[in-house]
Amino acid sequence: MKWILESLAETLSPLVSMPAEAVQKLFRVEANAERGDLALPCFPFAKALKQKPDAIAQTLAESIAALDAVEQAEAAGPFLNIRLKLSAIAEHVFTSCLDAPDSFGQNQTGEGKTVVLDFSSPNIAKPIAFHHIRSTVIGNALANLHEACGWKTVRINYLGDWGTTQGKLISAFRRFGSADALQADPIKHLLEIYVRFHQEAETQPELLDEAKALFKNLEDGDASCETLWTQFRELSIREFRRIYDRMGIRFDHYDGESLYRHQLDETVEEVTQKAGAKIDQGALIVDLSDKKLPPCLLRKDDGATLYATRDIAATKDRHERFSFDRSLYVVASQQTVYFQQLFEVLKRMDFDYATRCEHIPFGMLQLADKTMSTRKGQVIFLEDVLDKAVALSREAIAEKNPNLNNADQVAEQVGIGAIIFGDLVAHRKNDVTFEWSRILDFKGKTGVYVQYTHARCRSMLRKGEMDADLKDSAQFTRPEEKEVLKGIAQFPDMVQKATDSCDPSLIANHLVNLCQSFNSLFSMGTEYRFLDDNPALRSTRLSLVLAVATTLKNGLQLLGLATPEEM
RNA sequence: GGGCGAUUAGCUCAGCUGGAUAGAGCGUUGGCCUCCGGAGCCAAAGGUCACAGGUUCGAAUCCUGUAUCGCUCGCCA
Numbered sequence: 001m002k003w004i005l006e007s008l009a010e011t012l013s014p015l016v017s018m019p020a021e022a023v024q025k026l027f028r029v030e031a032n033a034e035r036g037d038l039a040l041p042c043f044p045f046a047k048a049l050k051q052k053p054d055a056i057a058q059t060l061a062e063s064i065a066a067l068d069a070v071e072q073a074e075a076a077g078p079f080l081n082i083r084l085k086l087s088a089i090a091e092h093v094f095t096s097c098l099d100a101p102d103s104f105g106q107n108q109t110g111e112g113k114t115v116v117l118d119f120s121s122p123n124i125a126k127p128i129a130f131h132h133i134r135s136t137v138i139g140n141a142l143a144n145l146h147e148a149c150g151w152k153t154v155r156i157n158y159l160g161d162w163g164t165t166q167g168k169l170i171s172a173f174r175r176f177g178s179a180d181a182l183q184a185d186p187i188k189h190l191l192e193i194y195v196r197f198h199q200e201a202e203t204q205p206e207l208l209d210e211a212k213a214l215f216k217n218l219e220d221g222d223a224s225c226e227t228l229w230t231q232f233r234e235l236s237i238r239e240f241r242r243i244y245d246r247m248g249i250r251f252d253h254y255d256g257e258s259l260y261r262h263q264l265d266e267t268v269e270e271v272t273q274k275a276g277a278k279i280d281q282g283a284l285i286v287d288l289s290d291k292k293l294p295p296c297l298l299r300k301d302d303g304a305t306l307y308a309t310r311d312i313a314a315t316k317d318r319h320e321r322f323s324f325d326r327s328l329y330v331v332a333s334q335q336t337v338y339f340q341q342l343f344e345v346l347k348r349m350d351f352d353y354a355t356r357c358e359h360i361p362f363g364m365l366q367l368a369d370k371t372m373s374t375r376k377g378q379v380i381f382l383e384d385v386l387d388k389a390v391a392l393s394r395e396a397i398a399e400k401n402p403n404l405n406n407a408d409q410v411a412e413q414v415g416i417g418a419i420i421f422g423d424l425v426a427h428r429k430n431d432v433t434f435e436w437s438r439i440l441d442f443k444g445k446t447g448v449y450v451q452y453t454h455a456r457c458r459s460m461l462r463k464g465e466m467d468a469d470l471k472d473s474a475q476f477t478r479p480e481e482k483e484v485l486k487g488i489a490q491f492p493d494m495v496q497k498a499t500d501s502c503d504p505s506l507i508a509n510h511l512v513n514l515c516q517s518f519n520s521l522f523s524m525g526t527e528y529r530f531l532d533d534n535p536a537l538r539s540t541r542l543s544l545v546l547a548v549a550t551t552l553k554n555g556l557q558l559l560g561l562a563t564p565e566e567m
Numbered sequence: 568g569g570g571c572g573a574u575u576a577g578c579u580c581a582g583c584u585g586g587a588u589a590g591a592g593c594g595u596u597g598g599c600c601u602c603c604g605g606a607g608c609c610a611a612a613g614g615u616c617a618c619a620g621g622u623u624c625g626a627a628u629c630c631u632g633u634a635u636c637g638c639u640c641g642c643c644a
Contacts, residue, residue: 031582031590041586043624053624078624079587123644160644257644283642292570293640300642307644334638336571363572364638396606414606425592426580429572431637438579442606444592445580452606460603497583509581512591523599523608531603545603567606 001029001038001490003092004069004084008038011067012060016045029490033479036072036081037486043078053078089485090473093547097488098468101550105495105558110151116318117143117153119330120249123160124236124256125169125190128243130380130434131365137423137560138362139330140249141504144558146326149499154322157240158314159256161233167215170228171207172197186235219261233258243383247416248560260313264305267313268298275348286345296341311342312349319353326356328502333361333429360502363431380434390415392440393448397567404566413562414448420560421447425508445512447561450552453515455567457549464531466542475540478528480521484544487514488551495558504559511555518548 009024016023023040030039042053042060049056057075064073064080069088074081097104119139122128128136143153172193173182181189201207218225237254244250260267268284271277277286282301288294298309318327329339339359346354367380394411397404404410422439425446426432442448476482491510498506521528530545532538553563 025584028586032587035587039587043586046624076587121644163644165643281641285641295641297641302642304642306642331644332638333572335644337639338644366637393606400606401604430580431573433579435579438593441593446592446606448606449592452604456604456607463603501583505581506583509591516591519607520609522603525599526602529603566604 001486002493003096003489004088005038007067007069008064008082011063012040015060015063016056017048018045029486030081033483035076035079036083037482038082038084040080040082041078042080086476086482086485087473089482089489090476093485093488094471094473094543096492097547097550098543101546101554104550105492105554106148106150107492107496108150109496110146110149110499113150113325114152114154114322115143115146115326115328116156116322116324117146117328117330118156118158119143119328120244120251121158121160121331122240123165125165125187125194125232127187127191127379128240128382130382130385133382133385133419133423134362134365134432135330135332136244136247136249137420138360138428138504139328140247140560141424141507141558142328142330142360142499142502144560145495145499145504145507148495148558151326154253154318154324155251156253156255156318157251159233159237159254159258161236161256162258162261162310164212164215166218166229166232167211167213168197168208169194169232170214170218170225171211173228173232175200182231182235186232187239190232190236243386246386246412247420248562255314257307257310257314260310260317263313264309267309267316268305271298271309271312271345271349274350275345286348288341288344291340291344293341293344294337296345308338308342308345312345315342315346315353315357316351319351324353324356326358327353328358328360330360330362333363335359336361358502360428362428366431366433385419385439386416388415388436389419389440393418393442396442401567410564410567413564414442414451414567417447417451417556417561418442419447421450421508424504424559425512427505428503445509447556447559450511450515450556451561451563451567453519454549454552454556454563455565457518457545457552458565460530460545461542461549464538464542465535466546467535467539468543470536470539471543472536472540475537476544478521480517481544483517484514484521484548487517488547491551491555507555507558511552514548514551 005024005027008027009020012023013020026040026044028039030036040060042056045056046053054075054077057078057080060080061073061075064070064082069084070082071085072083117139120132120136122132139155143155146153169190176193176196178189197207214225218229233256268277271286275286277284277298280295283297284299285295285297288296296308297306299305315327318324331339336359343354343357346357390411393415394407397407397411419439476485487510494506494510498504530538530541532541556563
């Protein structure tokens, strides 16, 4: 809708003595179609013009009504309601969407800029738990959105592959491990021995000391420790890749914390010099009390480094390698304070890029039955959720479309799409409660609904003959059609907004709304048919179907969902 | 105790920097397949926007306080 808002604001700007940009922001896309398509509250002009808002609305209505794209402009008290010409919106959709379907929704506002995204970031040697889906799916969507806005993206999976846990794994493997079992199902085996390690450590606390010592050996470059660790890491990544492939997600770099293991002394040294660090209670800290933040710990009292030390090194490294304009950390909101500390330390080191780093927090995944949340071995695995969703959609296909020939592939696309969409449709920062019944619900505001609507569009396009030259915006007459066209025309605005605010749920919800207004066109029975006998009418209506399909497809792709032709 | 966030329909939530009669989905109830895909559509019921003050032309939205819940507050990440 930006195209029309710009020209409206240009016209009004001199009349209300306010910059066009400011006027543009005052416009609201009207939800209540009976009032019109756009609304402009006139209160903000009253002071400058020394007139009553009602009177202003009245005068503005007259000058707006003269514009080409405007069908009607009238004052309703202090509000200026504008009704756009259906044909004007349709013409705009024809050129913006139908003439360049593949790039519809995209823009070039990020041209020449680079964004680094740190997301997913599971720990090696453990299965990806369901709660990792949030970072994974949000990060992927944000990367796609930035690309659509012309940004160069760098997708980094910042693996948890360094720390005392690695010592525990080495100890556990030497005691209980089996090379065959490791090769057969690496993650499963590593999890088993890790759980067993903790069980045994309850009665033999010396195991923990052993693990600590082994991690120290690893840090010091002990060859046999290094060999094992490398193996754990590579096998883990292989497994992770398999799941990411299923979800259609890729990374440019698997740069874990271990990448910085050789430059930590150097990092500590630099932080100490530039930001000031001191020993307190045996640990090396940067005091941030003047910012009312807890201290940032660089070294434990035993000299070992911490998460923050590695993150400081990582940020610096990423800036040197990619010279980013924006660096996004898609990490749970629990770590909000931690990121405030991190960015504050970077600022004190005079790194100007500190201000270009942003924490993109998201709410926790809570389990309905809280007893499940803490106990080890009782986590829900991401792949189990995917498998269940795929199995369920496979059943649905068997029932509803038994002759579908690539049924297994479609079941995968629909099942996994449902899980991804389900996570993205909710606002990012809210906590979400895990319930099987809800996550496997394929009705209503779901990915399945959007995919289904898309497939339905494709089906019609296969059935009806459409001559693009016969399409004619004057053939659109219904308010329902106008709603659909408006939804399409707004899509590019939503892409921009979702990118700027790092909020993929805007796209998810917009797609659902578009589906709802489109599907309502089916409720008129014989009164309204897309596959009309009249060729001009049919071609016009099918062009609308094509525009809807294009928007849904591009939108779903941005969110990371596949768009099957049939399902 | 300090900091941050939340509280809107039976349930899960939208509601953007204040704007007109507070909206969806699920669930419930009732309709719609001789016809474009019923994983769909139409309709009904359902609200003291946690509570109390304040700011103004106007408050679910902003401010203050209270209550409840969640996260967090030095050697995990």
